[in-house]
Amino acid sequence: xGKFFAIVLTVITLVSASIFAxxxxxxxxxxxxxxxxLDKQFGETLMGTGFGFLVAQLSLAYFLWKFADKGDGxxxxxxxxxxxxxxxxxxxxxxxxxxxxxxxxxxxxxxVNLDPAPPNAMHIDxxxxxxxFYFRYAGPDGQFGAVHPEKIxxxxxxxxxxxxxxxIPARDDIVVGxxxxxxxxxxxLTIHSKDVGHSFYVRELRIQQDFVPGIVIPVHFTATxxxxxxxxxxxxxxxxxxxxxxxxxxxxxxxxxQWLKAQAGQ
Amino acid sequence: xxxxxxTALAVAVLLGSGMLVFAKPPAGSGSITGKVTYTGTPPKMKxxxxxxxxxxxxxxxxxxxxxxxxxxxxxxxxxxxxYISAGDEGSSAPSQGARYDQKGCEYxxxxxxxxxxxxxxxxxxxxxxxxxxxxxxxxxxxxxxQPPGSPPIDTKYDKAEFIPVKCNIHPWMxxxxxxLNTSHYAVSGEDGSFDIKGLPPGKYTVTAxxxxxxxxxxxxxxxxxxxxxxxxxxxxxxx
Ligand SMILES: [Cu+2]
Numbered sequence: 001x002g003k004f005f006a007i008v009l010t011v012i013t014l015v016s017a018s019i020f021a022x023x024x025x026x027x028x029x030x031x032x033x034x035x036x037x038l039d040k041q042f043g044e045t046l047m048g049t050g051f052g053f054l055v056a057q058l059s060l061a062y063f064l065w066k067f068a069d070k071g072d073g074x075x076x077x078x079x080x081x082x083x084x085x086x087x088x089x090x091x092x093x094x095x096x097x098x099x100x101x102x103x104x105x106x107x108x109x110x111x112v113n114l115d116p117a118p119p120n121a122m123h124i125d126x127x128x129x130x131x132x133f134y135f136r137y138a139g140p141d142g143q144f145g146a147v148h149p150e151k152i153x154x155x156x157x158x159x160x161x162x163x164x165x166x167x168i169p170a171r172d173d174i175v176v177g178x179x180x181x182x183x184x185x186x187x188x189l190t191i192h193s194k195d196v197g198h199s200f201y202v203r204e205l206r207i208q209q210d211f212v213p214g215i216v217i218p219v220h221f222t223a224t225x226x227x228x229x230x231x232x233x234x235x236x237x238x239x240x241x242x243x244x245x246x247x248x249x250x251x252x253x254x255x256x257x258q259w260l261k262a263q264a265g266q
Numbered sequence: 267x268x269x270x271x272x273t274a275l276a277v278a279v280l281l282g283s284g285m286l287v288f289a290k291p292p293a294g295s296g297s298i299t300g301k302v303t304y305t306g307t308p309p310k311m312k313x314x315x316x317x318x319x320x321x322x323x324x325x326x327x328x329x330x331x332x333x334x335x336x337x338x339x340x341x342x343x344x345x346x347x348x349y350i351s352a353g354d355e356g357s358s359a360p361s362q363g364a365r366y367d368q369k370g371c372e373y374x375x376x377x378x379x380x381x382x383x384x385x386x387x388x389x390x391x392x393x394x395x396x397x398x399x400x401x402x403x404x405x406x407x408x409x410x411x412q413p414p415g416s417p418p419i420d421t422k423y424d425k426a427e428f429i430p431v432k433c434n435i436h437p438w439m440x441x442x443x444x445x446l447n448t449s450h451y452a453v454s455g456e457d458g459s460f461d462i463k464g465l466p467p468g469k470y471t472v473t474a475x476x477x478x479x480x481x482x483x484x485x486x487x488x489x490x491x492x493x494x495x496x497x498x499x500x501x502x503x504x505x
Contacts, residue, residue: 129437130434130435130437131435131436131437132318132436132437132438154432154437154438154440155332155334155430155432155440155477156309156312156332156334156478157311157312157314157332157438159437164505165503165505171505175312176315177314177315177316177317177318177438178315178317239397239411239434239435240395240397240434240435243318243319243394243395243435244318245318246317246318247317247318
């Protein structure tokens with residue numbers, strides 16, 4: 001029986017490792033400036049943990065094979081020092097590994113989450129609600145109108161709670177249901193939620209950030225490829241969560257300018 | 267022989283029409299027609315982005331617009347409920363139910379008038395789930411999910427109320443139920459016109475209700491089978 005388990009374990013280990021090694025079900029294309037650093041970090045982490053996984057599973061299989069119960073009535077022998085020492089060693093080893101990974105990975109993480117957006121970043125305001133995303137551009141005056149939550153009215157299309165009657169900068173704000181951006185231009189999103197927790201996830205941008213009710217969270221990135229990508233909510237937010245998505249459209253600068261002009265004219 | 271046949275036929279026709287007359291509630295033949303218009307600059311209606319719901323988006327060649335202030339040529343104002351708010355004797359709800367559709371991720375019609383206690387059937391004609399949520403205050407509030415292919419929701423309201431209706435899944439979907447105590451009502455069309463028929467002689471208060479602006483009323487007296495005119499003008503603002 002021990003030998004049978006050794007074989008099954010070896011097969012499972014090799015098959016699951018080769019799924020990663022052969023890039024089956026691999027990540028989608030990366031279209032962001034910060035993405036390669038994250039992907040590199042991901043690759044290194046995967047190599048490290050993958051190596052550990054292979055060594056651990058294959059030595060387990062080896063020991064299973066070698067010391068399989070031969071039915072000769074031998075007694076089970078314990079590690080010197082008992083299980084305590086083994087557990088402490090494992091905890092220290094895993095702790096060291098996580099510490100090392102955090103230390104090595106923090107640079108890639110900080111470039112996305114801690115560093116401020118470059119000063120020339122284009123600012124787009126994002127509101128999430130059950131179950132849609134809305135995006136706001138400052139309009140021709142380059143200024144956002146103030147937000148008044150009590151003025152939010154979905155029936156009037158006033159998803160952000162603008163007050164165009166009294167607030168002149170709000171009058172030309174452009175509010176749309178899809179995120180359209182120019183390629184190779186730093187983008188700063190300020191994301192906030194009308195109701196519950198949501199998240200902003202674009203696989204190709206390598207960005208996943210929660211919306212937290214009551215907090216405005218900055219997110220910045222630069223897209224390096226044109227195309228249409230999916231924005232999905234990855235934070236279970238209620239009945240229609242499965243249906244909460246929007247599209248990101250990355251356009252060449254001139255097409256983006258045209259698009260923005262057409263929106264402003266509406 | 268022949269005259270006997272005709273007599274029988276005449277009796278049958280008379281009886282039939284008599285039954286028709288008696289089956290209906292006491293109906294008059296007076297009417298109030300008119301036009302609802304606006305003065306001022308109306309707010310711009312906004313296009314609705316349905317791209318996240320492709321099965322709905324593809325049903326619309328041009329984007330659906332918000333409908334809170336729907337205007338037409340000649341300053342016409344659409345979706346205004348004009349009804350008898352006083353002077354009507356009241357009548358029981360018609361056996362015919364009112365039908366509300368969720369189609370192309372829109373509520374059709376945008377404003378649905380109905381009578382108190384009249385059956386209301388709500389259909390989902392879409393390939394996506396809806397969760398209709400009428401925000402009633404006087405009547406009990408509820409919301410119900412309808413996956414594609416669900417049977418219609420069968421319900422009714424027991425008290426008169428103007429009820430905003432929203433979809434808990436598609437935030438842009440908005441409409442109104444106008445639950446009325448009277449059977450004499452109309453909703454202004456694209457040209458702003460309305461036509462309230464079947465009014466017995468009497469002194470009436472006619473009220474025009476619009477979802478965004480204050481309602482307004484007029485007194486109209488009908489004698490015999492008069493056809494009276496009543497026009498309503500709403501003052502609108504650009505924002
Ligand atoms: Cu969500």
